[in-house]
Amino acid sequence: MDATATIELHSAASGASECCSLGVGPIGADEAQRSAGMFKALADPMRLRLLSHVAAQGCEAVCACDLTEDLGISQSTVSHHMKKLVDTGLLAREQRGKWAHYTVVPEAFAALRGLLEIG
Amino acid sequence: MDATATIELHSAASGASECCSLGVGPIGADEAQRSAGMFKALADPMRLRLLSHVAAQGCEAVCACDLTEDLGISQSTVSHHMKKLVDTGLLAREQRGKWAHYTVVPEAFAALRGLLEIG
Numbered sequence: 001m002d003a004t005a006t007i008e009l010h011s012a013a014s015g016a017s018e019c020c021s022l023g024v025g026p027i028g029a030d031e032a033q034r035s036a037g038m039f040k041a042l043a044d045p046m047r048l049r050l051l052s053h054v055a056a057q058g059c060e061a062v063c064a065c066d067l068t069e070d071l072g073i074s075q076s077t078v079s080h081h082m083k084k085l086v087d088t089g090l091l092a093r094e095q096r097g098k099w100a101h102y103t104v105v106p107e108a109f110a111a112l113r114g115l116l117e118i119g
Numbered sequence: 120m121d122a123t124a125t126i127e128l129h130s131a132a133s134g135a136s137e138c139c140s141l142g143v144g145p146i147g148a149d150e151a152q153r154s155a156g157m158f159k160a161l162a163d164p165m166r167l168r169l170l171s172h173v174a175a176q177g178c179e180a181v182c183a184c185d186l187t188e189d190l191g192i193s194q195s196t197v198s199h200h201m202k203k204l205v206d207t208g209l210l211a212r213e214q215r216g217k218w219a220h221y222t223v224v225p226e227a228f229a230a231l232r233g234l235l236e237i238g
Contacts, residue, residue, distance in 0.1 A: 022167070022170055022171045022174040022175075023171075023174045023175060023177070023223075024175065025171070025175045026168065026171050026172045026175055026189070027167060027168060027171040028168075029164065029168070032164035032165070032167040032168045032171075033164045035161075035164075035167055036161070036162050036163055036164045036166075036167055037162075039158045039159075039161035039162040039167075040158075040159075040162035042154075042155070042158040042162075043155050043156075043158040043159035043161075043162045044155055045148065045151035045152045045154075045155045046151070047155075048141070048146060048151040048154055048155055048158075049145065049146060049147075049148070049151045051141055052141045052142075052144070052145050052146040052151075053145045055141040055142040055237040055238065056141075056142060056143065056144045056145055058142070058238050070145070104142075104237050106237060109235050109236075109237050112235050113232045113235045113236070116228050116231050116232045116235070117228075117232070118174040118223050118225060118228050119174065119177050
């Protein structure tokens, strides 16, 4: 993978990793806002299905072209949903010629799992 | 705690626990719908703050009366948000006299953490 500027890692992921967990103590307004944004990205059935398709490939990048085929949805619908997942830092995006390719960002998932630790 | 019918454990929590994880393989439409509902309940900053107040008490029940005070919001706002958290199975509700009391449902959180395992 060409680990240059084409890979987008957004601040939301690192923001979530700064958080502790819901079980440690009451969280503040800023932390709640940031974490709610991460969960909002997951609060859509089609985004979860897209995410599971990418996550199932482990560290391998998945082409947007395969997602349209597998899920029977248009390229613009894939792009719309994937942008939200990239913006929140759950996925990384890399452009390879005509097609965008996506991989999971394990740190972002670990941060969310940590947030859901309740003691 | 009076563990009778006043404690509401809803099907969504057990539904999520039936799920595997996003990293195991592409999830189907039904599973995606159910899981998205759980994440939607978490996709609101005030609900996350309320949840963190309850989760911070471990297994102890938290009175709705304390939540209104701690967060400076009205009783009806607390009720509105807590209903969504109870409906998705993340919290259990028990009526004690005038006031509702809430506790976390650890199994529901464990199911969500499991869903966010990506291999």
